[in-house]
Amino acid sequence: MFKKIGPGVLIAAAFIGPGTITACSIAGVGFGYALLWAMFLSILATMALQEMAARLGVVSQKGLALVIREQLKSKWIRIAVLMIIIGAILIGNTAYEAGNIGGATLGMTALFGNKYSVYYPFIVGFLAFALLWMGSYKVLEKVFVGLIFLMSLSFIVTAIITQPDVSLILKGLFLPTFPEEGLLTIIALVGTTVVPYNLFLHASLVNEKWKSKDDLRSVRWDTIVSIATGGFISMTIIIAAAAIPSKEIVGALDLAKGLEPLFGNAARYFMGVGLFAAGITSAITAPLAAAYVANNCFGWNADLKDWKFRLVWILILGVGVLSLSLKIRPIEIIQFAQIANGALLPVIAILLVWIVNKNEVMGKYRNSFIHNIIGFTIIVLSIFLGAKSIFKVFDLF
Template identity: 35%
Template sequence: MGRAATVRRLLNILLWSVIAAAFIGPGTVTTCAQAGSDFGFALAWALLFSTVACIVLQEAAGRITVLTGHELGTAIRQRYGGPAGINQVATLLAAGVVLGCAAYQAGNLLGAVAGVRLVVDASPTLLTVVCGAGAAALLATGSTRWIANILGGLVAVMGVAFLVTAVRLAPDAGALLTGLLIPRIPSGSTVLVLGLVGTTVVPYNLFLGSALARGSRLGEMRWGLVLAVGGGGLISLGVLVVGTALGGGLAYERLGAVLGARLGSGAEWSLAVGLFAAGFSSAITAPLAAAIAVRTLVGGAEGPQWSERSSRFRAVWLGVLLFGVGFGVAGVQPIPVIILAQAFNGLLLPLVAVFLWLTMNDRRLLGDHGVNTFGQNLLMGVIVAACLALGLRGLVAAARNALALLGG
């Protein structure tokens, strides 16, 4: 392999690290640590499945852009365009993505505030407003790339701290391997399983990933995607392993104490700074992704009416941002909200995945050589079916809980 090819591969890994960084946020730390704390290694299989699903679905979304020059939202809008410009499918997906981003946003801001409060005794309401105002200022000026790079580096430090701690805990290799390879859903774990899927295969990341693939070569895109997302999945597993040391029940202070006991007091600061960085960077990414998804799915990517400085584009990201600020000001507990936000997006994922799968078999769009092969269709089919099954199980569990409350 020549030097130029090596450099291109490294750049692709860095490029796709954006996707990995996007799902290593407060949602991943909270959901994975809670899963480890409550169920040990029993839900590790959900992380393995989610990581593979993320790679497969992101590759498909990126392949659309590489082969056609159109982003995922634009391709879906063109494929399902109806009479008089009415596109119910694209509108439904846009609404779902916006709702999903709004749910994530609540967890993002609550996670950022929780990180600050690990080291500073300040009003959560004040911190929420300050974080929300900071995110709004960066989104309004378009100065998001440089701050996202800095915060991403801080998140990476936190991720390494979790991995090193997980290794030093010396988990039972047999139990961990069993948890990874034998799927089971213990009683009371349905929401957490959905959360593990939703926090790894982030629906809005499919639209971001499609945009990132512009200008890439197919082989290099796949190489970078596998290594970056695979690394993110490994960090998530590390968080789950550390969570098993909590012995039941999750509190950020206890999580920091486990890191500190193994790595020194600096590790507790790493958790605090990492939680804030992950939450604040995601508090920028989620509203921006919602606006991009709506622009490509409903508004069309071209034209000044949907430029990044247009009132329509800003209205979308501002609405998502205000939703998250509202949750923070309301004084709700961060951990339950963060886990429920991941679970909600786990329910949303099958909707996006089904239409992505159908689009990947459109020969008019992708040509004979771009559509899914039999193997790719089989793999995507298994992923979509599993996501649908988990989603239906989650809905049934929610319905039972609601009926129990009504009956009681």
């Protein structure tokens, strides 16, 4: 079973970052178990899109951005789409990298205190740099399996400590409700799970492990098990947060602080380990995804150890470390990233469904009728989410 586990682990670890922990914490504190259904549907949507991206990667043996580039015959449409992709992924991931590294440093703060906190961003940055510099997919896979295990153990134990009501959990999971003022939280849960850059990352990473179409069954197994594990971890965070009486949750570390008075130091340490693992995985996958996108969009045909490939992720990682250590928050860049990602998700969802239906690209492995029904449903949802995220930046409603 474990030999069949592959890139899906990196994808699951990528979407469980500090942003997901914060969104899940706010959902649990504000609405208890009532929004578990939203996370459940987000996971199903993520599974469907990631399976399409992974299937495309194995069948074509190319990255998603490269296939998009080849299939868009109109020069101006191709340039426009590639500009959106480059803007959203390269600039967006650079803007968010400080938050990823910040999540890992918050985990270290929960574990080791504030005394040496000034050095934490550099420690996290060095760990991410060392793993990426090795340029070995197999090493990354093993490290991420370990980090996913740490996250699972940490957040599951934290949830168990709170002694949740199982009947209320099942109700929240299978009986959808729309609490007053809960729409933005629902959007945040979906937005932190269905992540555009993971589609590019997955399509490229499957080529590192699998070279044959005969491996598609293993690819699906890997995707379903890994994404389901990631979704389960996200749900345990919501369940743990539901036990906190305070409503003042604005960040991931607040969950650890909120649990400590109720359940002692154990909760803080378990949360600290989980937060560190979540932060370090996102701090690695965001630069890695950006490097793959640049590689495909510019047609470099570079491998993990190529200097151009390395230059992209070094730049993103370096900016993240410096921004966090110097306490710089370039709000305009972050707002641009939110707008670009809001526009990117529906565009990529449409292009992905279009491409995996093309006979010349996919042959007999193209989408089935059921795949397309699910795909079109996700496209409608992604257009709504994209519009809401853009309007939110401009405070239109």
